[in-house]
Amino acid sequence: xxxxxxxxxxxxxxxxxxxxxxxxxxxxxxxxxxxxxxxxxxxxxxxxxxxxxxxxxxxxxxxxxxxxxxxxxxxxxxxxxxxxxxxxxxxxxxxxxxxxxxxxxxxxxxxxxxxxxxxxxxxxxxxxxxxxxxxxxxxxxxxxxxxxxxxxxxxxxxxxxxxxxxxxxxxxxxxxxxxxxxxxxxxxxxxxxxxxxxxxxxxxxxxxxxxxxxxxxxxxxxxxxxxxxxxxxxxxxxxxxxxxxxxxxxxxxxxxxxxxxxxxxxxxxxxxxxxxxxxxxxxxxxxxxxxxxxxxxxxxxxxxxxxxxxxxxxxxxxxxxxxxxxxxxxxxxxxxxxxxxxxxxxxxxxxxxxxxxxxxxxxxxxxxxxxxxxxxxxxxxxxxxxxxxxxxxxxxxxxxxxxxxxxxxxxxx
Amino acid sequence: xxxxxxxxxxxxxxxxxxxxxxxxxxxxxxxxxxxxxxxxxxxxxxxxxxxxxxxxxxxxxxxxxxxxxxxxxxxxxxxxxxxxxxxxxxxxxxxxxxxxxxxxxxxxxxxxxxxxxxxxxxxxxxxxxxxxxxxxxxxxxx
Numbered sequence: 001x002x003x004x005x006x007x008x009x010x011x012x013x014x015x016x017x018x019x020x021x022x023x024x025x026x027x028x029x030x031x032x033x034x035x036x037x038x039x040x041x042x043x044x045x046x047x048x049x050x051x052x053x054x055x056x057x058x059x060x061x062x063x064x065x066x067x068x069x070x071x072x073x074x075x076x077x078x079x080x081x082x083x084x085x086x087x088x089x090x091x092x093x094x095x096x097x098x099x100x101x102x103x104x105x106x107x108x109x110x111x112x113x114x115x116x117x118x119x120x121x122x123x124x125x126x127x128x129x130x131x132x133x134x135x136x137x138x139x140x141x142x143x144x145x146x147x148x149x150x151x152x153x154x155x156x157x158x159x160x161x162x163x164x165x166x167x168x169x170x171x172x173x174x175x176x177x178x179x180x181x182x183x184x185x186x187x188x189x190x191x192x193x194x195x196x197x198x199x200x201x202x203x204x205x206x207x208x209x210x211x212x213x214x215x216x217x218x219x220x221x222x223x224x225x226x227x228x229x230x231x232x233x234x235x236x237x238x239x240x241x242x243x244x245x246x247x248x249x250x251x252x253x254x255x256x257x258x259x260x261x262x263x264x265x266x267x268x269x270x271x272x273x274x275x276x277x278x279x280x281x282x283x284x285x286x287x288x289x290x291x292x293x294x295x296x297x298x299x300x301x302x303x304x305x306x307x308x309x310x311x312x313x314x315x316x317x318x319x320x321x322x323x324x325x326x327x328x329x330x331x332x333x334x335x336x337x338x339x340x341x342x343x344x345x346x347x348x349x350x351x352x353x354x355x356x357x358x359x360x361x362x363x364x365x366x367x368x369x370x371x372x373x374x375x376x377x378x379x380x381x382x383x384x385x386x387x388x389x390x391x392x393x394x395x396x397x398x399x400x401x402x403x404x405x406x407x408x409x410x411x412x413x
Numbered sequence: 414x415x416x417x418x419x420x421x422x423x424x425x426x427x428x429x430x431x432x433x434x435x436x437x438x439x440x441x442x443x444x445x446x447x448x449x450x451x452x453x454x455x456x457x458x459x460x461x462x463x464x465x466x467x468x469x470x471x472x473x474x475x476x477x478x479x480x481x482x483x484x485x486x487x488x489x490x491x492x493x494x495x496x497x498x499x500x501x502x503x504x505x506x507x508x509x510x511x512x513x514x515x516x517x518x519x520x521x522x523x524x525x526x527x528x529x530x531x532x533x534x535x536x537x538x539x540x541x542x543x544x545x546x547x548x549x550x551x552x553x554x555x
Binding site for chain 1: 415416419420425450451452474475476477478531533534537
């Protein structure tokens with residue numbers, strides 16, 4: 001049973017779908033929001049809202065203070081300094097910013113090598129692939145060789161002598177839930193710029209970019225109880241300082257003449273225009289909520305639910321589960337029921353059992369092709385994905401397992 | 414509930430039916446359609462002579478809704494004139510949006526009229542019809 005506290009904090013959990021209690025298993029797409037975050041938005045808009053960094057009046061000072069305090073809190077969370085925390089609209093924009101700015105500043109040049117893993121979400125794949133067409137750098141892929149898209153250490157080591165300029169990789173696959181050994185990246189690629197897509201990892205585990213030695217870390221707040229439209233890009237100061245801005249406009253400049261401009265200091269040179277002030281400020285409440293719950297207990301709880309789900313789902317015959325199926329799998333269980341399209345499975349789980357799971361290719365088509373190669377069923381180029389977060393319970397897992405069994409039964413009539 | 418409506422025996426039978434499945438060697442128009450969000454694909458083969466669809470088949474993989482929809486559609490359009498099919502497409506679109514439509518015209522296709530209650534699945538239903546529209550536009554071009 002869910003503790004009353006969580007029920008109170010997440011009003012969505014009281015919702016009924018066709019008379020059934022909602023079982024929300026789509027947190028890898030986006031999480032539910034606690035009251036604290038939503039309340040903060042209202043409170044901030046009515047009492048502290050004005051544009052930031054621009055005016056001297058009381059409201060503007062309040063807004064700027066809260067905005068910069070939020071940045072400081074994220075800096076502390078990541079073990080970084082506030083100049084290294086850039087607010088973006090989300091992980092996608094954060095990665096695009098890094099790619100484009102690296103190119104504009106000549107850090108990433110023609111004939112350089114970029115290594116991208118085939119586990120990536122399109123957000124950390126398409127920008128690298130597409131811009132190579134215009135800028136002539138080479139691109140090579142880290143191919144997972146293990147069970148259903150599992151990345152093994154050897155898959156990384158294979159590339160160590162290639163001396164890539166950039167390595168772009170996820171910390172946790174949004175399809176298989178595999179947690180990548182991010183601590184090893186720096187050892188394997190001592191001279192590369194490493195960009196870690198933390199969209200799935202950071203909500204579960206606050207890795208510190210400086211401790212693991214990555215140059216960039218991107219993640220989104222909406223996947224960790226915060227509002228939509230807020231992303232964080234951590235960038236190592238030495239790299240950010242050399243980088244040309246991504247967007248040009250207000251706030252990011254120092255002096256503008258008719259000949260040229262000089263740029264504002266870090267991090268403002270990367271934050272052109274009015275930022276998403278209220279959502280950023282409310283993100284702080286999301287971070288606080290998680291810190292108060294304790295990331296260790298968040299991690300432990302989700303680990304238990306994941307392992308329980310894997311164990312129970314494996315018992316159902318005719319269900320193919322993707323990923324390593326061991327302790328490396330965290331928070332996500334992707335599966336297919338033999339002979340039934342994932343859209344049908346997801347639709348029936350929703351309508352008959354109140355279960356919200358994602359079905360589709362999960363913005364990871366390269367990985368779908370790899371799953372297809374190993375699949376023992378007529379692979380539909382997509383999967384069902386159940387994902388867990390702090391408000392889920394063992395009861396939710398049981399309902400999912402029963403639901404999948406029922407769907408299978410019905411279709412085999 | 415949804416199982417009774419969208420996954421009835423009749424709809425499942427249409428989805429699993431082999432009757433309209435496969436390639437058509439003497440097709441005069443071949444059209445591919447795709448649902449970007451889910452990766453479902455369909456290839457339509459039409460044999461159109463004297464402005465009439467004489468035969469048709471489809472290949473593809475997808476959910477029950479998209480497969481049943483394709484079977485029902487082909488069953489309905491074989492033997493019809495191209496101009497008439499354009500109006501059938503309009504009726505099918507109206508049905509999927511929950512607007513008033515001509516049941517007498519759509520006939521067998523009305524088996525899936527509950528699709529209007531499931532907006533997330535309309536794109537599954539409409540894939541075959543959308544692909545058909547593109548195919549017919551090709552031949553009706555002067």
